[in-house]
Amino acid sequence: MKTRILGLVALAAVIAATAVALFVVPPDQNQGDAQRIMYPHVASAWLAYLSFGVTALAGIGWLWKRDLRLDAVAHSAAEIGVMFTAFAIWGGMMWGRPVWGVFWQWEDPRLTTTALLLALYVGYLLLRRLSDDPERRATRAAIVGVIAAVDIPIVHFSVEWWRGLHQTATIGSPDRVLNPAAPMVFVGSLLGMLGAFTLAWLYLMIRRYQLARAEAAREEARRMDRIMTARTVEAAR
C-alpha cells in the first residue's frame, strides 16, 4: 500500500517536472529549446550512477554476509541502471544534434563514459543469465559488479583527460546547467526533475526487488519440492 502511494507521488512528480521543463522554463540564450533535454538527461545519468553504486555495494554485501536478498537488490539496481544509462545516452544524442550538429560528440566525456557504462552493465546482466545456481550467480555477478564499479572513476578520468589534458573545455557539455551561475529557474527545474526521477527510481527499485524475490521464492519452492519428492520416493520404498 505504501509502495502504491510512493508510485502515485512519483508519477505526479514526473508529470509535473516534465511540464515545468517543457512549458514553464524559458528557452536558453545559446541553446534554445534544446536545453530542455538537459533535465531528464542529467537526472537519468545521476540515477545510472546511483544504481551502479547500489549494485556494487549490494554485491560486496552478498560476498560478505551471504544473504540472497542483497543479490536481489544488486540485480534490480543493475537492470534499472542499464535503463537509465540508455536514457542518458539517448538524451545526450538528442541534445547533441541541435547544439553541436552531430548525434555523437567524441569530445564530450559524459557521453563516451556513459556508453562504456552501458557496455559494462549489459555484460553484468548477460553473465547473470548464464548461471542457474542462485549462489554461483550471485557470487559471479557480485565480482563483476565490483570490478565494473571501481572501473567507472578511472574511465571517467581517462576520458576527461583524453579530450585534452591542457585544454579547457571549449564545448558546452550538458552538465553546464549545474553551473550555479545559471538562472534560478533552470537550477530549480533541474532539481525538480532530479527529485521526480529519484522518486520514480525508488518506486521501480522496490517493485523490481519484489519481482526478484517473488521469482526467487518460486525457484526456491521448486527446489524444495524436488527435495521433498526425492525423500518421499525413498520413504515409500
Add this chain to the structure above:
Amino acid sequence: MNALRRDASVALAVARKDAIAELRGRHATVSTLFFAGIVLLLFGFALGPDADRLAAAAPGLLWLAVVFAGILAVSRLHLLETDDGALEHLALYPVSRQAIYAGKAIGGFAVMLLIAVLVLVAVGILFAVDVLGAWPALLATAVLGAAGVAAVGTFYAGITVRLRAREVMLPLLMLPVLAPLLLGAVKATAAALAGDPFGELGAWLQLLVAFDVIMIVAGAATYGYLLEDG
C-alpha cells in the same frame, strides 16, 4: 613474515608451472603473437597504404592488437586449469587465494609483456615509426599496459573459464573494463613517439599505474570468491 614468504613461494610455483607447461607445447604465446601480427597486417590494409596516416594511427593499432591478443592469452592460460579438474584442485590447496591470483597474474604478465614488446617492434617496422628513439618511455608503457591486461584478464578468465559461452563472454566483459587502459596506453605511446611535446607523458603513465594498482587490489580481493564459485 613467514606467511608472506609462503605466499610468495606459492605464487612463484603457480607461475612456474604455467611457464613449464607453456614451454612444453602449449604454445599459447606463439599462436597469440601470430594473431597479433595478423591483426596489425589487417589494420594496415584497412587504413590504406598512406604512410603518414598509418604512422599517425600506429599507437592505437599497437594497443588494439595487444589487447585483442591479451584476451586470447589469458584465456589460454586459464584453459590449462581445465586439465582434468585442475582448477578445482587448485582451490582445495590450503593457500591464500591472493597467492594463487598473483601466480596466475605473473604468468599472464610475462606473456603480455613479451607480446607488447614484440608488437611494438613490429609496429616500428611495418608502420615506419621510430620506436628505438623513445624506448625507455615505450618500455614503461608496455610494462604498465601488460600488467593491467594481466591483472584484469586473470580474473575475467577465471570467471568465464567455467562458462559454456566463454568465448563470447570473456571479450564482452573484459573489453569495456580495459577501455581506460587502452586510452592511457595509446596516449602515452603517442606522446612518447612524438617526443612528448606537451609534457603529458607522465600523467598518462600515472593513469596506467592507478589502473594497475586498483585492478590488482580488486582482483586479489575477489579472486578467492571466484575460485570457490558459489
Add this chain to the structure above:
Amino acid sequence: MSDAGFVIAAYAVIVGGLGVYTLALWRRLRAVRGPDDEAR
C-alpha cells in the same frame, strides 16, 4: 528536424520508457505472484 522535434523525441523515449518499463514490471510481477495477491 527542428529543435522542438529533438526535444519531443528525447522526452518521448525517456518519460515514455519509464512508463513502459513500469508497466512491464507490473505484468512480470503479476505473472510470478499470481492474480490473487496483487494488493500489496
Add this chain to the structure above:
Amino acid sequence: MPQTTIYVSPRSLGAPDRRPPAVATAELARLFAGSPALAGVTMTIQGGRAIALLGPNGAGKTTLLRIVSTAIRPSYGSVEVDGLHLNRDAAAIRERVAYLSHATGLYDDLSARENLAFAATMIGTPDAASRVARALADVGLEARAEDRVGTFSAGMRKRLALGRILLGSPSLVLLDEPYAALDVDGMTLVDDLLAAWREVGVTVLVASHAVGRLEPLLDGRVVLERGLVVDVHGEGVKHVPPAPPAAVRPAVAGAAR
C-alpha cells in the same frame, strides 16, 4: 595384515574418544540445475574410522565428498569437519582434508615429479624433494617420474594422485572410487594405503563399488540412494533419518520462502 612400508605423515589427532566427529552433517542437500544430488543427509562419522560410502551411480556419493572437501558449497544444511564449520572455517578444513576425486587435477604438460613438487609447495610439505621422491616410490612410479603426465594411462594417473595425498598430513582422507582404472598391483596399493592411514588414526571416507574388497579393511559403511542415506552399518557412523521439511535450512540467508 603385513606391516605396510608406505610413509604416511602423522598428524597429532588426540585420543579417539576426545576428538570431535571427523564429519558431521545436518540435513545436507545440494542441487545441480534444480535437481537434487543430495536430498538431506544427517550423519556423523567418528574420528579415526574408515568408512565406505556405497550406492549406485547418481546416489550422491561424489557430491557428498565434494562438499566435505570444500570444493562446492551445500544448498541446504551444514557440515562440520573435525568440529570446524564449512562456512566459517573452510581454510582450516582445507589444511586437514585430502581428496582423491574422479578428476585427478594433474597437469598434462608437467612430469610426474613436477606435478608432485608443485603440490608439495602448495601443501607446504617440509623437505619437499625427499618427500616427493618417497611418495613416487610408494606409489610405484619411480621409473616414470620424469615423464609427462599426458603420456600416462588412467591407472598411472590415479597412482600419482594417490601419491599427492601422501605429501600432506591430513586428518581426513576422501577417496572417490580409488580402485577404478587400477590394475591388480594398484588395487593392492590402495589396500595398503587404507591400512596405513588406519594405523595412524586418519579418518577415511571411501566412495566405491568394490564392496567385497573394502569390507575387511573398513569399520563401517553408509549406503546412499537418490541423495539419501538408506542404510548404515558398523562402527563409527551414526545416521538420523530426514526431519520434516521445516528443519531443512538453506545454507545462505535470504533464500526466499
